[in-house]
Amino acid sequence: MPIQLSRKRRAILKGKRYVLRLYTSGSTPRSARAIRNLKRICEARLHGRYDLAVIDIYQQPGLAQDDQIIATPTLIKEEPAPRRVLIGDFSRDDRVLAGLSLAPLPAA
Numbered sequence: 001m002p003i004q005l006s007r008k009r010r011a012i013l014k015g016k017r018y019v020l021r022l023y024t025s026g027s028t029p030r031s032a033r034a035i036r037n038l039k040r041i042c043e044a045r046l047h048g049r050y051d052l053a054v055i056d057i058y059q060q061p062g063l064a065q066d067d068q069i070i071a072t073p074t075l076i077k078e079e080p081a082p083r084r085v086l087i088g089d090f091s092r093d094d095r096v097l098a099g100l101s102l103a104p105l106p107a108a
Contacts, residue, residue: 018042018050018100019079023064025057025072030089034073037090045102075099 022038024031035054042050057064057072067076077084077100086099097104 016049016080018046018077020050020052021067021076021078022052022054023057023067023069023072023074023076024054031073033091034075034089038075038096041090041093041096041100045097045100077101 020038020042022035024034038052042052055063057069067074071087073087073089075086075090077086080101084099084101086096088095090096094104
């Protein structure tokens with residue numbers, strides 16, 4: 001069942017810039033798939049309104065420790081509030097959209 005956002009919440013989120021951090025573990029196929037899926041979703045729904053930092057936990061373990069990353073790929077949505085943490089390869093658009101507080105597009 002799609003998540004329904006109120007008109008007020010949609011209006012608030014419409015102009016907001018999204019700040020995202022994606023933690024990956026090296027150049028594994030799962031990490032590559034997560035990056036590809038997330039970029040596709042962000043370009044389709046947030047074109048020009050998002051900052052995505054891709055962080056390899058092997059190259060920057062301190063950042064992963066600061067954010068208490070225990071699994072990869074992990075996406076952290078810092079802005080707009082509330083902060084959300086999503087884990088997986090982001091192949092389910094509906095779940096990613098819900099995690100980003102974005103309503104799915106109407107069926108064509």
